[in-house]
Amino acid sequence: MVETLKPVQSLKGRDFLSNLDLSPEEYRAVLDTAHAMKRGEFKGQRPLEGQTLAMIFEKPSLRTRTTFEVAMNQLGGHAVNLTNAEIGLGTREPVRDIALNLERWVEGIMARVYLHSTLEELARYSSKPVINGLSDLLHPVQLMADYQTIEESFPDTRGLRVAYIGDGNNMANAHIQCAVLSGAKLTIATPRGYEPNAVILLDALQRGADITLTHDPLEAAQGAQVLYTDVWVSMGQEQEASQRRKIKDFAGFQVTPAMLDLIAPEGIFLHCLPAHYGEEVVEEATLHPKSRVFDQAENRLHAQKALLYHLLG
Structure with a gap:
């Protein structure tokens, strides 16, 4: 099953704000990889060594926070948890400025927010991938x-x-x-x-x-x-x-x-x-x-x- 574990190059660096950000072929590749990872075929490999994911939470979470943080750890990377009390999306700082800061430090941003427009603004200004961890419109992960x-x-x-x-x-x-x-x-x-x-x-x-x-x-x-x-x-x-x-x-x-x-x-x-x-x-x-x-x-x-x-x- 090694072939299914090769990253789809067309996905690298892309945002994931909705399921239709994936083509049917890309959707299939991600799910095939998920099944293979659950079977343990990826155990011991650290493909995201040295990479950091910023996790923004306007809304509280058990499953989203735990699974993204554990996922980054198991892939060799690291996750930084940022609550809205700390960063104040759109209040303490504009969403644009938060995106322009985070892109200098991390390889990706996962955000769990109230408004889908917040995710779109993060994606507009960040050169790094933005992942929708939940919004009022969609929950693609x-x-x-x-x-x-x-x-x-x-x-x-x-x-x-x-x-x-x-x-x-x-x-x-x-x-x-x-x-x-x-x-x-x-x-x-x-x-x-x-x-x-x-x-x-x-x-x-x-x-x-x-x-x-x-x-x-x-x-x-x-x-x-x-x-x-x-x-x-x-x-x-x-x-x-x-x-x-x-x-x-x-x-x-x-x-x-x-x-x-x-x-x-x-x-x-x-x-x-x-x-x-x-x-x-x-x-x-x-x-x-x-x-x-x-x-x-x-x-x-x-x-x-x-x-x-x-x-x-």
């Missing part, structure tokens, strides 16, 4: 881990029935983009008024993606091979929490073992975590035999190692 997890159960994702149930948020938008790359048949079920980004959806449809929107979660779940959900209240949306938590808008969208009984016998359940038990999911669903939630969390490490290897290696 999560989707790479998600599809690594999906491929562990379904190696060929072309035509695979994937159902996303819940809020049409950044995760739904990222799923739409990955439907273009993976060839999966995606159904998104949201309450009325919570649909995903219309521009992202139209772009994916124009690229040939097979995507269906519905307001019926049970219809979406029926026979699906992958069932996916995310929190109803994302960070930054807390002012809407009281409305959403009254279960008025999201009545019927909670993932339970009964809903998992509707998916295909070989189907799997995914949630990008953290889970708000009693809202979008119950504990019994994450601990269900069909759940791959914690495999999915583990794969954040392998998928991000692969991405860093190709962007920086």
Whole structure:
């Protein structure tokens, strides 16, 4: 498998703000490398020796911070954690100035931010790769881990029935983009008024993606091979929490073992975590035999190692 571990030269030095920053061939190369790294085929090699990744966090994180930091360490590099209290994106200093400083010291920037426009500004002014660790619009690194997890159960994702149930948020938008790359048949079920980004959806449809929107979660779940959900209240949306938590808008969208009984016998359940038990999911669903939630969390490490290897290696 040595061939799959050669960096894709077209990716070196590129930004990764959305999944569609990758071509289908580049997407395939990153996932192949992630699978190989998980198998241990890269153990002992240090391709990012001497390189440093700056990690900017406007939003707190368990999985994103831990996996990027561990990934850099395992690849021989180093990560520097920068909280918003320390750098003050756009307040203490302009985003432009932060980018122009960091590019002098590090080989890459990973940022987990509120506004997608912040990432675009970082990328505009930094000559070094900028990676989207999460924004209000997209969460592309999560989707790479998600599809690594999906491929562990379904190696060929072309035509695979994937159902996303819940809020049409950044995760739904990222799923739409990955439907273009993976060839999966995606159904998104949201309450009325919570649909995903219309521009992202139209772009994916124009690229040939097979995507269906519905307001019926049970219809979406029926026979699906992958069932996916995310929190109803994302960070930054807390002012809407009281409305959403009254279960008025999201009545019927909670993932339970009964809903998992509707998916295909070989189907799997995914949630990008953290889970708000009693809202979008119950504990019994994450601990269900069909759940791959914690495999999915583990794969954040392998998928991000692969991405860093190709962007920086």
